[in-house]
Amino acid sequence: GQQVMQIPQYQHVQEGEDFTTYCNSSTTLSNIQWYKQRPGGHPVFLIQLVKSGEVKKQKRLTFQFGEAKKNSSLHITATQTTDVGTYFCAGRDGSGNTGKLIFGQGTTLQVKP
Amino acid sequence: NAGVTQTPKFQVLKTGQSMTLQCAQDMNHNSMYWYRQDPGMGLRLIYYSASEGTTDKGEVPNGYNVSRLNKREFSLRLESAAPSQTSVYFCASRGSGGLRNTGELFFGEGSRLTVL
Numbered sequence: 025g026q027q028v029m030q031i032p033q034y035q036h037v038q039e040g041e042d043f044t045t046y047c048n049s050s051t052t053l054s055n056i057q058w059y060k061q062r063p064g065g066h067p068v069f070l071i072q073l074v075k076s077g078e079v080k081k082q083k084r085l086t087f088q089f090g091e092a093k094k095n096s097s098l099h100i101t102a103t104q105t106t107d108v109g110t111y112f113c114a115g116r117d118g119s120g121n122t123g124k125l126i127f128g129q130g131t132t133l134q135v136k137p
Numbered sequence: 138n139a140g141v142t143q144t145p146k147f148q149v150l151k152t153g154q155s156m157t158l159q160c161a162q163d164m165n166h167n168s169m170y171w172y173r174q175d176p177g178m179g180l181r182l183i184y185y186s187a188s189e190g191t192t193d194k195g196e197v198p199n200g201y202n203v204s205r206l207n208k209r210e211f212s213l214r215l216e217s218a219a220p221s222q223t224s225v226y227f228c229a230s231r232g233s234g235g236l237r238n239t240g241e242l243f244f245g246e247g248s249r250l251t252v253l
Contacts, residue, residue: 057242066245067227068244069241069243127172
């Protein structure tokens with residue numbers, strides 16, 4: 025079945041350093057979503073990418089969807105302590121928004137002030 | 138507008154006991170989901186319901202049953218709890234995914250279950 029792999033599992037950075045997490049799917053995805061989960065909290069939706077090669081930015085966060093629609097990345101520029109948490113990618117197979125959403129294992133980001 | 142509400146937030150069970158996790162959403166969403174979260178494993182889909190009256194197995198359905206009671210409510214039942222079912226359980230709902238809807242999941246706050 026469909027698998028979504030995410031690396032690294034953990035990342036510790038100094039405040040101000042950049043951070044990137046990568047997501048790879050075993051199958052071609054119709055779209056990919058990214059979520060953030062603060063410690064002790066629940067996942068919260070960040071963004072959805074749909075088009076091949078799509079790049080979207082949210083302030084210091086840059087999201088990319090690969091040309092083959094099998095991989096994606098999230099890059100944070102100049103991390104802040106408020107960025108602490110676990111970032112999940114979630115890939116959807118099937119057409120449009122009808123397929124199941126399969127989550128990666130997540131990358132937990134720690135930021136040292 | 139409460140979003141997705143899960144109960145209970147915490148529960149301790151003994152092996153072999155049964156319990157039901159309740160979930161309700163007030164966003165008129167068609168689809169509802171149950172995930173479990175374990176360290177290093179991410180969120181794994183247990184069961185989902187694409188619409189009222191339908192349920193389907195996810196990645197890890199063994200040991201669980203679900204009921205889509207109506208459009209608002211989707212419950213998860215453990216008939217005979219096992220220590221391997223110690224986890225944090227999240228309920229989520231999703232809209233129709235139309236032009237103005239990304240199909241994002243809205244999560245409840247989670248239910249932390251310990252099976253001794």
